[in-house]
Amino acid sequence: MGEIKLTDVKKSFGALAVLKDIDLHIKDGEFVVFVGPSGCGKSTLLRTIAGLEKVSGGEIAIDGKRVNEVTAADRGLAMVFQSYALYPHMSVRQNLAFGLENSNMPKAEITERINEAARMLEIEAYMDRRPGQLSGGQRQRVAIGRAIVRRPTAFLLDEPLSNLDAELRVSTRAELAALHARLGSTMIYVTHDQVEAMTLAHRIVVMRAGKIEQVGTPLELYNEPANRFVAGFIGAPHMNFLGADVLAVSAGAATLSFSRGYRADLQIGKAKLHVGEKVTVGVRPQHLVVSDDPQHPAVKIYLVEALGSETVVHGDLGGEKVLAVLPGQQKLNAGDTVHFDLSKPVLHVFDDNGLRLFTHPGSGA
Amino acid sequence: MAPVNAVMRIIDVPLRRLQKATGIGGMATFFLAPNMLIFGIFVLLPLVINFVYSMTGGTAFFLSERDFIGGEQYSRLFQCQNYLDPMSCQEDAFWTAVGNTFWFVVLQVSLMILTALITALILNRELAARSFWRAVFFFPVLLSPVVVGLIWKWILQRQGLLNFGLYQFGMDPYTWLTDRNWTFAATIGVSLWAHMGFYALIILAGLQAIPKDLYEAAEMDGTKPARVFWRITLPLLAPNLLVVVVLALIKSVQVFDEIYVLTGGGPGTSTLFLTQYIYETGFASALRNPGLAAAASILMGGVLVVLTLIQLGIGKRGENKGKR
Incomplete structure (x- = not known):
């Protein structure tokens, strides 16, 4: 079992509140990713769950039992550190055995567990080497191995891939997902890389400034971001945001006016809009569609990045930066002007406070 | 920066000539020389002089007034019946x-x-x-x-x-x-x-x-x-x-x-x-x-x-x- 429940969890360092009223229910076997910009409190949250930091308020429960006062060692969790935190003066085997020896486990069982983990992670070949003689990827495996041998109720992983090069990160990511499928244990994973979050998580917890902004599956966050922050954080490249005024509202529809007077008709569903209201319209770079109609908003291109499979266009729409990812190879150059039909793509409309009002479903390409 | 540049230009000329004359290796020697000199005069030389002193006898201070007696001082230090009993030593x-x-x-x-x-x-x-x-x-x-x-x-x-x-x-x-x-x-x-x-x-x-x-x-x-x-x-x-x-x-x-x-x-x-x-x-x-x-x-x-x-x-x- 590995069910973790956080109720109203608070953490402050002196006067600085790092975590504010965190409520979260992580189900047994779930892969949950905490994501957010630097300093948002995601690592602190992980460390309070681990027991390395004491909470200032609220309750942490593991499998229904309050663990606020339980030491890190007795919570039955295992942590993989960003730096791996391998003991540099011990061999890989000694590193794996160290924690088990603390609990006076019989030697035979320690050996068995280590061998099993070594097989699983394919680190058998360098069990007698020291961490300093291993590559980053190998060290990473050993760090995970040290967590596995403890057979914890849940794994806590603090940016475990951030020290690996890009290629290794992709392959290790896939291995982690496979490992989770195989072990079936609860995993909590902290990262600032939204691609890692999207690919690994059952559910993503987006954090900002010590608060949870939204919890949901990767596609929920992508398709229905709760607010402008989540919309901007999830998805690469980032969503474009354009200021707009509500020009006219009728049943289920509204006309928005963008800078330079460009207009678009949107389906607003049951959302309430007022004429004259200022809103922010978010559109993903991949959703923008080039139009031949010169009536559509004109974007002056200042940079074109041809990636082969797609073309990334940086442009300017009436003073606002716009990024578009267009399919295939486009014959566009810096200095050109293109028109985008703003009624076709999916548009997320946010109010003054950044909360999402509605999503215009768009009509596709 | 102008005064610094002016100084640099003045230093530059002799250094360039020196390098032309001695080569890159010679320049290394040139820059190390002051340190080596100090080390030589105040560390290495006293060490050597001290060793020479240990080979001489008498109460005179100046080396020129002292007689060479070889390893006699050393054998005097080691003149002992039982090293664990200092009183048995000379x-x-x-x-x-x-x-x-x-x-x-x-x-x-x-x-x-x-x-x-x-x-x-x-x-x-x-x-x-x-x-x-x-x-x-x-x-x-x-x-x-x-x-x-x-x-x-x-x-x-x-x-x-x-x-x-x-x-x-x-x-x-x-x-x-x-x-x-x-x-x-x-x-x-x-x-x-x-x-x-x-x-x-x-x-x-x-x-x-x-x-x-x-x-x-x-x-x-x-x-x-x-x-x-x-x-x-x-x-x-x-x-x-x-x-x-x-x-x-x-x-x-x-x-x-x-x-x-x-x-x-x-x-x-x-x-x-x-x-x-x-x-x-x-x-x-x-x-x-x-x-x-x-x-x-x-x-x-x-x-x-x-x-x-x-x-x-x-x-x-x-x-x-x-x-x-």
Whole structure:
């Protein structure tokens, strides 16, 4: 079992509140990713769950039992550190055995567990080497191995891939997902890389400034971001945001006016809009569609990045930066002007406070 | 920047010419020369002169007035029936000093490492006014050895602070500096007090270089504090401890000034150490013998070189074993 429940969890360092009223229910076997910009409190949250930091308020429960006062060692969790935190003066085997020896486990069982983990992670070949003689990827495996041998109720992983090069990160990511499928244990994973979050998580917890902004599956966050922050954080490249005024509202529809007077008709569903209201319209770079109609908003291109499979266009729409990812190879150059039909793509409309009002479903390409 | 440029242009011309004449390798020699010269005049040359002195006899100071007598001074130092009994030796003071220095080094260095380690461990913890405590333990290091000797003389002498304190509590005063055992203990205690802060600082730096993550990993594993110390802290501190041992040992063998001020080598010869013997033999005694003093100092230097080489050898072996 590995069910973790956080109720109203608070953490402050002196006067600085790092975590504010965190409520979260992580189900047994779930892969949950905490994501957010630097300093948002995601690592602190992980460390309070681990027991390395004491909470200032609220309750942490593991499998229904309050663990606020339980030491890190007795919570039955295992942590993989960003730096791996391998003991540099011990061999890989000694590193794996160290924690088990603390609990006076019989030697035979320690050996068995280590061998099993070594097989699983394919680190058998360098069990007698020291961490300093291993590559980053190998060290990473050993760090995970040290967590596995403890057979914890849940794994806590603090940016475990951030020290690996890009290629290794992709392959290790896939291995982690496979490992989770195989072990079936609860995993909590902290990262600032939204691609890692999207690919690994059952559910993503987006954090900002010590608060949870939204919890949901990767596609929920992508398709229905709760607010402008989540919309901007999830998805690469980032969503474009354009200021707009509500020009006219009728049943289920509204006309928005963008800078330079460009207009678009949107389906607003049951959302309430007022004429004259200022809103922010978010559109993903991949959703923008080039139009031949010169009536559509004109974007002056200042940079074109041809990636082969797609073309990334940086442009300017009436003073606002716009990024578009267009399919295939486009014959566009810096200095050109293109028109985008703003009624076709999916548009997320946010109010003054950044909360999402509605999503215009768009009509596709 | 203009004045700097002007200066540069002036320097540039001769340097360029020099390089043309001597080549790149010659320039390296040119830049190293001042340092080599200073090292040569003030370190290497005295070493050689000292060695020559040790081969001469008589009381005259100038080499030109001294007779060459070969290894006679050395054989005089080693003229002994039983090395463990200084009184059976021709130079009994030398062997007394050797014995005293030996025990001083053994006790002082081991106590030094222990106290410095404990102090560093405490200063590394989260304690109130930590910077203050760190400064307090380091301050004695800044004192001149003569001041250290005087301070403790005021405390330990017959009418000193310690006896005053004892008297206030109704206890009998004691003659700390005329009791052989107490005086020897005092020399160790005073040198610990005076130098411990320096070694604690080196160990403290080592402690702070150990990543916090390792301790957190150990905490997650439920490692008991004693096991954390023996299995994580101590092994990772080994390079710093080696530095401390080497430095403390060298310094301990050379002990002189603060003890000379405190006890003058007494009572009797109970706190006569090697350096004091060399000083007195060469410069201070009525019948000074610079040759004998030089020979003794060459022997002491030899012992220090051997000790250091052994330790560096141990360190290198440990380093290879623990290669990152």
